[in-house]
Amino acid sequence: MKLLEERILKDGKIKQGDVxxxxxxxxHQIDIPFIVQLAKEFKRIxxxxxxxxxxxxxxxxxxxxxxxxxxxxxxxxFAKKSMSININGDVYTSKVHSYTHxxxxxxxxxxxxxxSEDKILIIDxxxxxxxxxxxxxxxxxxxxxxxxxxxxxxxxxYQGGGQIIRDMGVNVVSxxxxxxxxxxxxxxxx
Amino acid sequence: MKLLEERILKDGKIKQGDVxxxxxxxxHQIDIPFIVQLAKEFKRIxxxxxxxxxxxxxxxxxxxxxxxxxxxxxxxxFAKKSMSININGDVYTSKVHSYTHxxxxxxxxxxxxxxSEDKILIIDxxxxxxxxxxxxxxxxxxxxxxxxxxxxxxxxxYQGGGQIIRDMGVNVVSxxxxxxxxxxxxxxxx
Numbered sequence: 596m597k598l599l600e601e602r603i604l605k606d607g608k609i610k611q612g613d614v615x616x617x618x619x620x621x622x623h624q625i626d627i628p629f630i631v632q633l634a635k636e637f638k639r640i641x642x643x644x645x646x647x648x649x650x651x652x653x654x655x656x657x658x659x660x661x662x663x664x665x666x667x668x669x670x671x672x673f674a675k676k677s678m679s680i681n682i683n684g685d686v687y688t689s690k691v692h693s694y695t696h697x698x699x700x701x702x703x704x705x706x707x708x709x710x711s712e713d714k715i716l717i718i719d720x721x722x723x724x725x726x727x728x729x730x731x732x733x734x735x736x737x738x739x740x741x742x743x744x745x746x747x748x749x750x751x752x753y754q755g756g757g758q759i760i761r762d763m764g765v766n767v768v769s770x771x772x773x774x775x776x777x778x779x780x781x782x783x784x785x
Numbered sequence: 786m787k788l789l790e791e792r793i794l795k796d797g798k799i800k801q802g803d804v805x806x807x808x809x810x811x812x813h814q815i816d817i818p819f820i821v822q823l824a825k826e827f828k829r830i831x832x833x834x835x836x837x838x839x840x841x842x843x844x845x846x847x848x849x850x851x852x853x854x855x856x857x858x859x860x861x862x863f864a865k866k867s868m869s870i871n872i873n874g875d876v877y878t879s880k881v882h883s884y885t886h887x888x889x890x891x892x893x894x895x896x897x898x899x900x901s902e903d904k905i906l907i908i909d910x911x912x913x914x915x916x917x918x919x920x921x922x923x924x925x926x927x928x929x930x931x932x933x934x935x936x937x938x939x940x941x942x943y944q945g946g947g948q949i950i951r952d953m954g955v956n957v958v959s960x961x962x963x964x965x966x967x968x969x970x971x972x973x974x975x
Contacts, residue, residue: 624898627854654843658851664817708814
């Protein structure tokens with residue numbers, strides 16, 4: 596998506612450790628009027644499918660998923676990072692390894708909010724090695740729900756996660772696909 | 786707001802420890818089409834003010850703040866719960882005590898995203914003892930920005946946080962104000 600690639604080139608910053616920092620418009624400050632444009636693109640891509648819910652993962656996926664959900668006129672469910680006393684024990688769980696933060700954590704979704712009738716669109720901000728996306732796929736499969744697809748804002752294609760998830764038969768669509776982050780600060784798109 | 790009170794009576798559940806569980810429509814599964822109605826009410830209330838940004842706190846405030854931001858056509862910024870390696874050191878910080886989870890944590894906002902020109906509307910899902918809201922007010926004050934007001938979905942009035950923040954001169958508006966959660970499962974609104 597041209598609009599997104601241009602914005603990444605303008606406002607994205609490459610940091611040590613192969614990190615693309617987009618926290619001025621995607622994951623700390625979130626440029627909601629801009630995200631609306633991305634949401635309309637997801638609606639164009641997945642709009643012919645019957646979708647009952649959007650699933651994302653806390654925290655940085657929530658804003659984007661919410662705006663996409665408004666386009667589809669459906670609820671969102673977000674996978675939570677560890678047990679909270681506000682949640683019953685009756686949950687689906689899955690493990691995520693965060694390469695950015697160098698740790699591993701459980702995510703949970705209450706069984707009340709995912710069921711076999713659901714047709715789920717996954718929405719997330721980033722796809723790199725695919726650990727978070729894989730965890731969401733597992734939660735949906737555990738619930739016996741149908742995965743319509745996964746809409747990703749930025750995919751770092753060279754990290755291989757997208758290929759793994761596509762090989763599982765999931766329709767992964769990324770609005771910006773990065774081939775390479777160069778040390779001189781330039782970004783190559785696919 | 787009648788619509789919200791009715792929904793709380795229909796889908797809210799009272800749990801041990803004075804917990805009102807609304808995770809089927811507000812903070813785990815989020816009924817976005819319903820939240821749009823709340824956002825329009827916040828627009829009606831604060832729509833005459835010039836607002837440059839909406840500030841909230843991760844995680845459960847993000848979805849609501851995003852939908853409200855769409856009504857106002859402005860970005861959101863969310864205060865993050867502890868230092869991430871994606872964030873520079875140049876941050877405003879504030880402390881939150883969570884009575885629900887029985888712990889204390891720091892929240893941070895990058896100095897890039899709050900400045901003295903900003904006119905901020907705070908949005909959050911719950912107001913009880915006011916610790917999270919107080920932390921957000923401190924972040925805004927530290928940045929020298931202007932607080933236009935705070936829009937809260939559900940205020941537990943009897944826990945006193947709203948009074949504390951109003952006494953600081955902040956225009957706090959709650960869409961549902963709970964006077965009492967009864968042990969028999971009934972809820973009294975103000």
